[in-house]
Amino acid sequence: MALFGYIPRNSQVHRLTGATKLIFTLALSIAAMITFDTRFIAFVIALSIILFAISKVRLSELKAVLVFITIFLVINNVAIFLFAPEHGVMIYGTRHELLRISGRYALTYEQLFYQLNVTLKYFAIVPVALIFFLTTEPGEFASSLNTIKVHYKIAFAVSLAMRYIPDVQRSFREISQAQQARGVDISKKASLKARVGGILTILFPLVFSSLDKIEMISNAMELRGFGRLKRRTWYSARAFSKWDFAVITVSLLCVGLSVLTLIVNGGRFYNPFTNPF
Amino acid sequence: MNFNIKRIVATAIGAAVFFLLARFVSIPIFANTNLTLQYAVLGFFAAVFGPIVGLLIGLIGHALTDLAFGWGIWWSWVIASAVVGLLAGFIMKAGKVEDGIFGKIDAVRFVIGSLIVHAVSWGVVAPCLDILIYAEPADKVFVQGLIAGAGNFVFTAIVGTLLLLGYSKTRVKPESLE
Numbered sequence: 001m002a003l004f005g006y007i008p009r010n011s012q013v014h015r016l017t018g019a020t021k022l023i024f025t026l027a028l029s030i031a032a033m034i035t036f037d038t039r040f041i042a043f044v045i046a047l048s049i050i051l052f053a054i055s056k057v058r059l060s061e062l063k064a065v066l067v068f069i070t071i072f073l074v075i076n077n078v079a080i081f082l083f084a085p086e087h088g089v090m091i092y093g094t095r096h097e098l099l100r101i102s103g104r105y106a107l108t109y110e111q112l113f114y115q116l117n118v119t120l121k122y123f124a125i126v127p128v129a130l131i132f133f134l135t136t137e138p139g140e141f142a143s144s145l146n147t148i149k150v151h152y153k154i155a156f157a158v159s160l161a162m163r164y165i166p167d168v169q170r171s172f173r174e175i176s177q178a179q180q181a182r183g184v185d186i187s188k189k190a191s192l193k194a195r196v197g198g199i200l201t202i203l204f205p206l207v208f209s210s211l212d213k214i215e216m217i218s219n220a221m222e223l224r225g226f227g228r229l230k231r232r233t234w235y236s237a238r239a240f241s242k243w244d245f246a247v248i249t250v251s252l253l254c255v256g257l258s259v260l261t262l263i264v265n266g267g268r269f270y271n272p273f274t275n276p277f
Numbered sequence: 278m279n280f281n282i283k284r285i286v287a288t289a290i291g292a293a294v295f296f297l298l299a300r301f302v303s304i305p306i307f308a309n310t311n312l313t314l315q316y317a318v319l320g321f322f323a324a325v326f327g328p329i330v331g332l333l334i335g336l337i338g339h340a341l342t343d344l345a346f347g348w349g350i351w352w353s354w355v356i357a358s359a360v361v362g363l364l365a366g367f368i369m370k371a372g373k374v375e376d377g378i379f380g381k382i383d384a385v386r387f388v389i390g391s392l393i394v395h396a397v398s399w400g401v402v403a404p405c406l407d408i409l410i411y412a413e414p415a416d417k418v419f420v421q422g423l424i425a426g427a428g429n430f431v432f433t434a435i436v437g438t439l440l441l442l443g444y445s446k447t448r449v450k451p452e453s454l455e
Binding site: 029033036068079080082083084087091118121125129133153154156157158160161162163164165167168169172199200203204206207208210211213214215217218221222226227268269 | 280281282283285286287288289290291292293294296297298301302314317318321333337338341344346350352410411412413414415416417420421436439440443444447
């Protein structure tokens with residue numbers, strides 16, 4: 001099973017260095033997190049749609065993820081409404097009732113607008129992160145982290161983690177099958193208690209075999225002199241092109257623009273109820 | 278405490294195990310909240326290898342999980358996981374479990390310590406960041422945080438203690454030849 005679905009294609013997005021895409025993703029996430037300005041968030045969504053078109057990733061390849069996100073958002077929106085039906089009214093300071101439901105539940109324009117913003121914000125952040133992952137080779141990820149000044153030992157730990165996920169997954173499957181052969185049931189048919197107990201009989205061997213792996217890998221790294229120097233180079237590192245600089249500039253501008261909306265709106269929310277266009 | 282090779286590798290393998298448990302072994306209980314075992318393993322690794330390894334396992338493991346699920350990184354909870362790892366690393370004395378010492382008092386200390394750690398992370402850090410970053414309603418995030426925190430604590434207390442006990446039995450005590 002592919003965990004990080006890197007899709008090799010020949011597109012301008014693929015040709016950007018991993019570091020550039022990482023900066024772009026982080027900058028846009030931060031920018032979209034700072035503000036609740038609907039216009040700015042719509043702009044970020046437009047930007048990620050353009051990016052998506054350039055990246056040559058097909059919509060069908062994202063289908064499973066998109067369905068998942070939609071379910072997540074529906075649940076989240078329902079939960080927000082159930083817990084705080086007047087949250088929008090509190091934020092925007094006005095109350096325009098649209099539909100009375102019952103008791104403390106009434107649909108207001110303010111609540112709808114607030115939840116629209118929460119949803120849009122989500123759609124602004126997710127596709128960018130997704131495109132980053134689909135178009136960056138996993139091996140390049142560690143060098144990208146190191147480029148943005150994360151210490152190489154931590155960057156290496158990240159790439160080692162990604163390298164060993166399939167291994168740990170394989171041990172998990174092997175142990176799980178061995179336990180199932182002994183009659184341990186972890187399927188949905190078993191009761192909750194039996195399932196938890198069953199999972200524990202897999203967890204213990206998994207953790208202890210992982211500890212053996214730690215000994216083995218750290219000895220191998222020590223023998224090869226890992227960590228002796230203050231810096232290291234990366235096999236997959238690439239030089240920045242003019243496109244990289246252009247994208248980084250756009251990323252920084254987005255963060256700037258996001259901060260600007262805070263000043264213009266006098267807060268994190270763009271309020272169409274008290275000051276229309 | 279230095280970040281030596283063994284700690285780097287422990288971080289990586291710990292994050293991989295955390296990821297696996299979070300991604301494939303979960304039982305859904307509440308709106309976008311799952312009951313999972315990864316925090317037991319996080320507590321165990323933090324207790325054995327210390328706060329820095331704990332912090333990084335929480336950070337890397339949770340960030341990779343969010344990315345693999347495809348829902349983008351939900352920073353407030355990723356940071357809360359990192360805080361769990363960091364604080365859990367301070368519960369046990371450094372290197373004690375590795376020397377094969379884990380008695381009744383240590384177990385009690387681990388359980389009470391975990392209770393504090395999870396109360397702080399899911400009762401305070403995660404909801405406050407949710408409100409700060411995503412401006413979500415307070416009631417919702419506190420209920421979500423408390424439910425997740427309670428589940429995480431129960432598993433950490435039971436499974437984490439058993440893991441520590443099992444691990445300490447496999448270690449050779451420093452004065453075992455005397």
